Amino acid sequence: MTNPEMDNGITRDDLVQRVALMETMIAEGRRSTARFGWIFVLWGLVDLFGIGWEVLRPSNWVWPVTIGGGVILFFAGLALRRRSGTWRSTTVRSRSISTVWSMMGVATWLYCFTAIFRHQTTSALILRWGV
Secondary structure (H helix, E strand, O other): OOOOOHHOOOOHHHHHHHHHHHHHHHHHHHHHHHHHHHHHHHHHHHHHHHHHHHHHHOOOOOOHHHHEEEEEEEEHHHHHHHHHHOOOOOOHHHHHHHHHHHHHHHHHHHHHHHHHHHOHHHHHHHHHHOO
């Protein structure tokens, strides 16, 4: 196993190219995580803010206001990133993944928006129970 040239026709150059490809992929993954990591931090902070507000002063308007503020901050962050030129989808693959996540976010937001005002939860919708 110390001589890679004897194993299935794989040469040392092939192995070096594979390792270089893995290093490139890892570096791109790190850049992508750094580029879009602010979104996870934003929504984590929005959730913590909403939970804290609900604990300190319960109200029917806690979550609509919190989620609305989060959406405004999200779009403001996107606008700042676009203006600075640091937010760009460079490949068809990254744009398609971004589109899928965006649509998942829109679907979740539409569900949560209607559930807040109808006072229903996921289980209640499935079992047709009122809250």
